[in-house]
Amino acid sequence: MNILQRAARTTALVIVPLAAAVSAYAGGSAGPVLPRGNAACSMVDDGNPAVCSSGAYNIPLMGPSGLTGVSLFTPGSVTFYDGDTAQLTLSASGKLFGGAIPSGSTIPLAYVFGLQFEDGDVDASVSSWTLDFQLLDGRTVIGDSGTIDNTPINNTDISNQDGQFFTGSSSMTTTGSAALGDTLTELVTLDVDWFTGDADNLIVSVPGAASFDYQSTANLASTPEPGTVIPLACILAIAGLYLWRVKSKPLTPPALTRGRES
Numbered sequence: 001m002n003i004l005q006r007a008a009r010t011t012a013l014v015i016v017p018l019a020a021a022v023s024a025y026a027g028g029s030a031g032p033v034l035p036r037g038n039a040a041c042s043m044v045d046d047g048n049p050a051v052c053s054s055g056a057y058n059i060p061l062m063g064p065s066g067l068t069g070v071s072l073f074t075p076g077s078v079t080f081y082d083g084d085t086a087q088l089t090l091s092a093s094g095k096l097f098g099g100a101i102p103s104g105s106t107i108p109l110a111y112v113f114g115l116q117f118e119d120g121d122v123d124a125s126v127s128s129w130t131l132d133f134q135l136l137d138g139r140t141v142i143g144d145s146g147t148i149d150n151t152p153i154n155n156t157d158i159s160n161q162d163g164q165f166f167t168g169s170s171s172m173t174t175t176g177s178a179a180l181g182d183t184l185t186e187l188v189t190l191d192v193d194w195f196t197g198d199a200d201n202l203i204v205s206v207p208g209a210a211s212f213d214y215q216s217t218a219n220l221a222s223t224p225e226p227g228t229v230i231p232l233a234c235i236l237a238i239a240g241l242y243l244w245r246v247k248s249k250p251l252t253p254p255a256l257t258r259g260r261e262s
Helices: 003-026 155-159 226-248
Strands: 040-045 048-052 055-062 068-073 078-080 084-095 106-117 125-137 140-144 164-173 183-195 202-205 212-214
Touching: 040 078, 068 084, 068 183, 084 202, 106 125, 106 155, 106 183, 125 155, 125 164, 125 212, 140 164, 183 202
Parallel strands: none
Antiparallel strands: 040 048, 040 084, 055 068, 068 212, 078 202, 084 183, 106 164, 106 202, 106 212, 125 140, 125 183
């Protein structure tokens, strides 16, 4: 099975403890909560648009601002067939509840995604990728990470069964405020420049155990409050288990693919 098929199974192990952590932690705290509804995934395969599967869940820990974050992920693999540019966009939206988000709020971000060639063709290659996180209030962008550039790419790893995972962190500072009841959208866009080689396909995965995170608990700058330490340790342990599972199990060609539309 490929990276995302394993991630789908792991997500089931992750979501249950996360939901329990949300109930236990949020019950004693109040603050704005980023929406996780209307999860959507779209892809553009060398100019050809299509839809794909996506999911979202709230991050149980709250940072110094009291903001509860959100994670966006793909429950299945997303396969690109044509070279040049592959674009994957994930989003979630809904009403802001629990409080307002003032202008000038810093929201820590984190990302984990995987790239893999379906057939392991040594001639196929990825030349670069870019990532952009945005937060919209209605149609107005009130937060933007700016372009996040690629970390080192090893095409030998991408050709191997395990593929290559890319991880990192960033942040955005809101340039506008969001009031209670406003409709907010989290929007993340990943662009990958790649070459098919001998007609190979590119598989992109955003695992549910880590994913694209707003108000990431993994890189909050300040020291966690005592009540957040145990849940944070649990999340890091779960993420570590996921990565261990990925590295310890072989992959077979993916069964879950997304076709493109002309």
